[in-house]
Amino acid sequence: MMQNLEKCARHLLVSEKSNLRNIKSRHRKHVESHHYNYQVSILIPECGLMPPGVTAVCRTLGDYYLVKQLQLHEMLEPEFINKFVRKGFLYVLSYNTRIDQDNCIALLPTGKLILSIDKDTYEELGLEGQPSMYSHRTAVRYNVTVHLRDATFVPGDKRYNRVMWALKEKKPLTFDFLMTWHPSDGEEASLKSYFMDYECKLYQPKLSTRILNNIDCPVLLSKELKGKDDESCSSQEFLEWLGAVSSDIDCNNQADNFLSTYCCPWPSTVLDKACLCTVSGFIIPEGINLIMDQLRLYFEEPKLAQWVSMTVHGFADSPVSWGESEHGYHKGGENLYNFVLFRNQDYWLHMAVGTHSGCPP
Amino acid sequence: MALFADLNIVNTPDTDRKRLQSLIENAAHLGYSTVAINHVAEFQGKKQEIAKPISVTELYPSPPIVQGKSKPIKILTRLTVIVSDAAHCNDLRITSPHTRSYDIVAVLPKTEKLFHVACMTLDIDLICINVIEKQPYHFRRPSVNGAIERGIYFELAYSPAIKDSTMRRYTISNALSLMQICKGKNIIMSSAAERPLELRGPYDIANLGLLFGLTEGDAKAALSTNCRAALLHGETRKTALGVIYTVKKVSATEEKDEGTPLSKRAKTKSD
Numbered sequence: 001m002m003q004n005l006e007k008c009a010r011h012l013l014v015s016e017k018s019n020l021r022n023i024k025s026r027h028r029k030h031v032e033s034h035h036y037n038y039q040v041s042i043l044i045p046e047c048g049l050m051p052p053g054v055t056a057v058c059r060t061l062g063d064y065y066l067v068k069q070l071q072l073h074e075m076l077e078p079e080f081i082n083k084f085v086r087k088g089f090l091y092v093l094s095y096n097t098r099i100d101q102d103n104c105i106a107l108l109p110t111g112k113l114i115l116s117i118d119k120d121t122y123e124e125l126g127l128e129g130q131p132s133m134y135s136h137r138t139a140v141r142y143n144v145t146v147h148l149r150d151a152t153f154v155p156g157d158k159r160y161n162r163v164m165w166a167l168k169e170k171k172p173l174t175f176d177f178l179m180t181w182h183p184s185d186g187e188e189a190s191l192k193s194y195f196m197d198y199e200c201k202l203y204q205p206k207l208s209t210r211i212l213n214n215i216d217c218p219v220l221l222s223k224e225l226k227g228k229d230d231e232s233c234s235s236q237e238f239l240e241w242l243g244a245v246s247s248d249i250d251c252n253n254q255a256d257n258f259l260s261t262y263c264c265p266w267p268s269t270v271l272d273k274a275c276l277c278t279v280s281g282f283i284i285p286e287g288i289n290l291i292m293d294q295l296r297l298y299f300e301e302p303k304l305a306q307w308v309s310m311t312v313h314g315f316a317d318s319p320v321s322w323g324e325s326e327h328g329y330h331k332g333g334e335n336l337y338n339f340v341l342f343r344n345q346d347y348w349l350h351m352a353v354g355t356h357s358g359c360p361p
Numbered sequence: 362m363a364l365f366a367d368l369n370i371v372n373t374p375d376t377d378r379k380r381l382q383s384l385i386e387n388a389a390h391l392g393y394s395t396v397a398i399n400h401v402a403e404f405q406g407k408k409q410e411i412a413k414p415i416s417v418t419e420l421y422p423s424p425p426i427v428q429g430k431s432k433p434i435k436i437l438t439r440l441t442v443i444v445s446d447a448a449h450c451n452d453l454r455i456t457s458p459h460t461r462s463y464d465i466v467a468v469l470p471k472t473e474k475l476f477h478v479a480c481m482t483l484d485i486d487l488i489c490i491n492v493i494e495k496q497p498y499h500f501r502r503p504s505v506n507g508a509i510e511r512g513i514y515f516e517l518a519y520s521p522a523i524k525d526s527t528m529r530r531y532t533i534s535n536a537l538s539l540m541q542i543c544k545g546k547n548i549i550m551s552s553a554a555e556r557p558l559e560l561r562g563p564y565d566i567a568n569l570g571l572l573f574g575l576t577e578g579d580a581k582a583a584l585s586t587n588c589r590a591a592l593l594h595g596e597t598r599k600t601a602l603g604v605i606y607t608v609k610k611v612s613a614t615e616e617k618d619e620g621t622p623l624s625k626r627a628k629t630k631s632d
Contacts, residue, residue, distance in 0.1 A: 005571055096431050101364050101394065101585070118363060136578040140363055140586055176431065330577070331564050355577075 009355045015235050017225045020345045036318040037283040041311050046304035047275045053294045061205045064180040064282035068199040073167040085148050088183035095176040099317040100329040106319045111149025116319040124171045134328040134356040178282045205281030212274040216264035222346035237265035299343050311338045328356025365563040366395035366588035369551035387557040389425040389434040397439040404449045437464040445471040465595040473498035480508035486595045487516045492532040500542045509547045514591045518553035540574035548583045
């Protein structure tokens with residue numbers, strides 16, 4: 001019985017290294033397949049001022065909307081589908097809903113509407129779905145997927161009518177939604193003007209910058225993912241250090257009553273300055289790709305820094321994490337990835353998930 | 362997992378309204394979506410008084426919003442009867458109209474015989490496990506299995522363990538001896554808090570469940586799924602086992618009675 005106490009909950013970390021110039025490198029795909037991003041933090045060592053290019057991109061990451069008390073069937077209206085879902089990438093996530101307690105809704109840019117709903121709602125809706133992978137003993141949570149972009153998903157179609165009837169008359173569901181739309185061609189249409197009848201607010205991602213002085217920093221070698229004794233640190237040690245830096249924990253330990261046993265991984269150097277920039281909001285993968293391009297440009301000119309790092313945190317309560325793999329919340333719903341870009345265009349990629357999540361690609 | 366619920370917020374006669382309100386506000390802040398206000402009835406000295414439950418609408422015109430969500434907290438009422446004599450069970454049966462006004466009915470059996478009766482025949486939703494003194498008898502497999510079969514849940518309260526180290530010992534040892542028999546099935550963990558500071562967040566309590574010998578999944582279910590099942594069990598006890606009638610009042614025209622799908626889950630075995 002006691003071994004239960006010593007066991008740690010399941011968690012996964014996938015690390016890989018590759019080169020940005022490699023044709024088969026999938027860094028862009030990885031970013032694109034992580035649909036819902038809450039926070040991007042960028043760390044640039046030996047840098048007192050954020051590069052203007054990066055700041056400019058961070059400032060124009062795209063606005064997002066919070067639509068309050070929206071009926072779910074509004075998203076199935078043919079006008080909405082034709083105007084937004086088919087003509088661009090629409091990201092929708094229900095706001096203030098807990099994935100382990102309430103109904104959660106997500107609309108992927110591929111036009112898939114994913115409803116992660118509890119047993120009561122599932123039985124009342126009468127739509128076909130699968131029991132959640134992470135239910136305990138008996139299934140109390142179900143996932144329903146509706147393909148909105150299907151050519152046959154139009155009024156008059158049997159399936160469409162069924163879904164519409166279920167969401168309109170059988171069980172009307174209302175949510176607050178976070179929405180953002182990225183048009184694929186130059187066509188202009190605004191979510192705000194479409195949702196005139198609802199309370200619709202515009203938000204912008206929040207940007208905050210911090211300059212760190214005199215911090216210990218591990219030495220990294222781009223070829224050594226696992227680290228070499230007395231020459232470089234492993235990628236896991238680096239990730240742990242990065243977390244300490246971004247939460248403002250220093251590792252100058254003093255032997256007193258409040259002893260902290262955390263210290264910087266060995267070998268380390270002292271950084272004179274480092275720039276930590278955090279953007280939080282409802283950020284779309286297209287924006288993150290733009291940031292990444294700017295960070296690549298950073299090494300066009302000779303710089304003091306050996307590497308720059310970018311960490312992206314996903315929403316803890318989104319129904320999906322990577323691609324369409326189901327995501328749950330056990331005691332923490334973390335899903336994040338981290339890029340370490342080196343001067344020679346090598347990069348390390350870490351992808352991590354908590355207990356109730358599929359393995360990242 | 363279902364919504365988090367704390368099915369035991371103690372309401373003693375000397376608890377004033379303000380303290381109860383601050384308790385419920387604290388529970389909402391911690392993330393509980395449902396709380397039950399507990400009335401304890403003790404038959405010592407024949408002071409039999411199963412009063413009307415506290416009026417929830419009177420207590421709160423508008424309940425506080427649960428943290429991180431946009432919904433208000435749901436407040437229920439619950440009755441706990443401390444049974445130390447077989448005669449008290451009769452009272453429980455006779456007082457059926459009284460118990461009907463409560464959402465959940467629980468008993469705390471004091472002897473092994475009464476425990477068996479509570480598991481097998483009494484029309485209740487929860488059986489409390491005594492956590493403030495040494496368990497005077499052993500849990501027997503037939504009675505516990507019978508209770509599980511009938512959809513009755515066992516309740517463990519954690520706030521005595523916060524207050525006192527001796528009680529902590531009894532809480533853990535009684536919980537472990539129950540776990541050996543029931544294998545982590547049909548367990549509910551609740552607070553039994555009298556003061557706001559005795560409440561803990563649901564994820565913390567799921568961790569405490571590990572100490573009681575539950576697995577990770579069981580411990581979380583003890584706060585969510587099992588509570589939901591116990592509430593549904595209470596609902597069927599209050600109304601009827603097979604059918605639930607609800608009357609919708611839409612202006613003066615009377616809508617037809619609606620059999621909600623809840624009725625299908627009347628016997629909470631499968632939940």
